[in-house]
Amino acid sequence: MSTGTGTEDLLRRLAPRVLAALVRRHGHFESAEDAVQEALLAAATRWPEDGVPDRPDAWLIRVASRRLADLLRSEEAGRRREERVAATTPRDELLAPAADEDxxxxxxxxxxxxxxxxxxxxxxxxxxxxxxxxxxxxxxxxxxxxxxxxxxxxxxxxxxxxxxxxxxxxxxxxxxxxxxxxxxxxxxxxxxxxxxxxxxxxxxxxxxxxxxxxxxxxxxxxxxPADGEVAGLLALMLLTEARGPARTGPDGSLVPLAEQDRSRWSRRPLEEGVALITRTLARARLGPYQVQAAIAAVHAEAAHAGGTDWRQVVALYRLLDDLEPGPVVTLNHAVAVAMVDGPHAGLALLEPLDADDRMAGHHRLHAVRAHLLEMAGEREAARDGYLTAARLTTSLPEQRYLRERAARLPGTP
Structure with a gap:
C-alpha cells in the first residue's frame, strides 16, 4: 500500500467489517472476498489524493458491492444474478453508514x-x-x-x-x-x-x-468473556506487546529480553495483562494460552532480568509441554532449564529437535543452541551457531543481532 499509516490502519480495521456486510447480505464468500480486496486497493490509491470519505465503511461497501456484481456477472455469464445482487441492497443503503456494520x-x-x-x-x-x-x-x-x-x-x-x-x-x-x-x-x-x-x-x-x-x-x-483460552490469549498478547518500546534500540536493532530496560515497558497493557490472567487462572479451565500468559506474567513481575523466578518458569513450561507439546515449547523450555540447572541441561533438551522436520533449517534452533553454548563457554561452537542462524533468518534486524553476537566471540572473519 502507498497510503500513510493512519489510512492503512483504518483499512485494516474496516476490511473484516466490509467483508462481513457483503457476505451476510449476498453470500458468495469467495467472490465477496475478492471484491473487498479490490475495494481496499481502490481506497489505498484514491484516499491519499481525495481524502478519507466521511463514511469510509459505506464507501468501501458501495465499491465492493459494485465489484461483486461485476464478478458475479462474469461468473454467471448473465445479467439475472447481477440484477438480483443489486436489488438486495438499495443504493441509499449502500450510501448509509449502516449501523449494524460494526x-x-x-x-x-x-x-x-x-x-x-x-x-x-x-x-x-x-x-x-x-x-x-x-x-x-x-x-x-x-x-x-x-x-x-x-x-x-x-x-x-x-x-x-x-x-x-x-x-x-x-x-x-x-x-x-x-x-x-x-x-x-x-x-x-x-x-x-x-x-x-x-x-x-x-x-x-x-x-x-x-x-x-x-x-x-x-x-x-x-x-x-467466560472463555479462559480467549482471555489467556488476550493477556498473552498484551503482556508481550508491553515489551515493544524496549525491544529495539535507537537504530532499530534487536534488544533481547534479558537486556531490555524494563522501565520502558508500557505499563497499561502490562498491568491489564497481569490482571486479566490472574483473574482467568482463578476461574477457568487451564489451557495452553493461559499457561503462556502466566509465563509472560512471571517475566513482567520481575523488576530486572536477574529477578526472574526461573524455577516457576520451568514448572510452567513443563505444564505447557504436557498440554501442547511442540518444538517451540521445547526451545523456550531449554532456555529456562539452562537458567536453573545450567546450559548443558538445556542443550540436552535441544538434542531431539535435530530430528524434528518442523525445525529443519529453522534459525531459532541454531540461535538458542548458540546462546546455550556461549553460556557453557564453548565460544567457537557458539560463534558458528550464531552465524548459521543469521544465514537462515530473513529478518534483517535478527540477522544483524546474530552477527553481532558472533562478532563478540573468537574466530570471526
Whole structure:
C-alpha cells in the first residue's frame, strides 16, 4: 500500500467489517472476498489524493458491492444474478453508514466461517489471515515458508471449498463451535506473532498487525468473556506487546529480553495483562494460552532480568509441554532449564529437535543452541551457531543481532 499509516490502519480495521456486510447480505464468500480486496486497493490509491470519505465503511461497501456484481456477472455469464445482487441492497443503503456494520458478532461469525471444517488446518489459517487479518498473500507465504504462488493457490482453493460447502453466514452449532474457535485463536496468535517479529524485511515488528490481532482478540473476548483460552490469549498478547518500546534500540536493532530496560515497558497493557490472567487462572479451565500468559506474567513481575523466578518458569513450561507439546515449547523450555540447572541441561533438551522436520533449517534452533553454548563457554561452537542462524533468518534486524553476537566471540572473519 502507498497510503500513510493512519489510512492503512483504518483499512485494516474496516476490511473484516466490509467483508462481513457483503457476505451476510449476498453470500458468495469467495467472490465477496475478492471484491473487498479490490475495494481496499481502490481506497489505498484514491484516499491519499481525495481524502478519507466521511463514511469510509459505506464507501468501501458501495465499491465492493459494485465489484461483486461485476464478478458475479462474469461468473454467471448473465445479467439475472447481477440484477438480483443489486436489488438486495438499495443504493441509499449502500450510501448509509449502516449501523449494524460494526457488530462484533459479525467479526466472530466471519472468523468462524474462515475456519470451516471443510478446510484443512493450514487453509483455515491462511484464509483467515487473508480475509480477516488483512495480511497479503506474500506475508502469509513467508509465515508458512512456502512460495507466494503456492499460498495464492491455497487461499483460492479454500475460498472455493467454502463456497462448495454451502456454508451460510451464521454461527455454527455449539458442538462444532468450540473446535472452530480453537482454530480462530491459533490464527489470531499467528497474526500477532507476524507483527511482533516480522518474518522478513528491515523492521523487527509491525505494529499494525499486533494492534489488529489484539483488537480482534478483544472483540472475541467481549463476546465470550467466560472463555479462559480467549482471555489467556488476550493477556498473552498484551503482556508481550508491553515489551515493544524496549525491544529495539535507537537504530532499530534487536534488544533481547534479558537486556531490555524494563522501565520502558508500557505499563497499561502490562498491568491489564497481569490482571486479566490472574483473574482467568482463578476461574477457568487451564489451557495452553493461559499457561503462556502466566509465563509472560512471571517475566513482567520481575523488576530486572536477574529477578526472574526461573524455577516457576520451568514448572510452567513443563505444564505447557504436557498440554501442547511442540518444538517451540521445547526451545523456550531449554532456555529456562539452562537458567536453573545450567546450559548443558538445556542443550540436552535441544538434542531431539535435530530430528524434528518442523525445525529443519529453522534459525531459532541454531540461535538458542548458540546462546546455550556461549553460556557453557564453548565460544567457537557458539560463534558458528550464531552465524548459521543469521544465514537462515530473513529478518534483517535478527540477522544483524546474530552477527553481532558472533562478532563478540573468537574466530570471526
Amino acid at each position: 457488530r462484533g458478532d459479525d467479526t466472530l461469525t466471519l472468523l468462524l466461517l474462515c475456519c470451516h471444517p471443510s478446510l484443512t488446518p493450514p487453509s483455515r489459517i491462511a484464509l483467515t489471515l487473508r480475509a480477516v487479518g488483512g495480511l497479503t498473500t506474500a506475508e502469509i507465504a513467508r509465515a508458512f515458508l512456502v512460495p507466494e504462488a503456492t499460498m495464492a493457490q491455497r487461499i483460492s482453493r479454500a475460498k472455493r471449498r467454502v463456497r462448495a460447502s454451502g456454508a451460510r453466514f451464521n454461527l455454527p452449532p455449539e458442538p462444532e463451535r468450540a473446535e472452530r474457535l480453537r482454530s480462530v485463536l491459533h490464527v489470531l496468535y499467528l497474526i500477532f506473532n507476524e507483527g511482533y517479529t516480522a518474518t522478513s524485511g528491515a523492521d523487527l515488528r509491525r505494529g499494525d498487525l499486533t494492534r489488529e490481532a489484539i483488537r480482534l482478540t478483544r472483540t472475541v473476548h467481549d463476546l465470550l
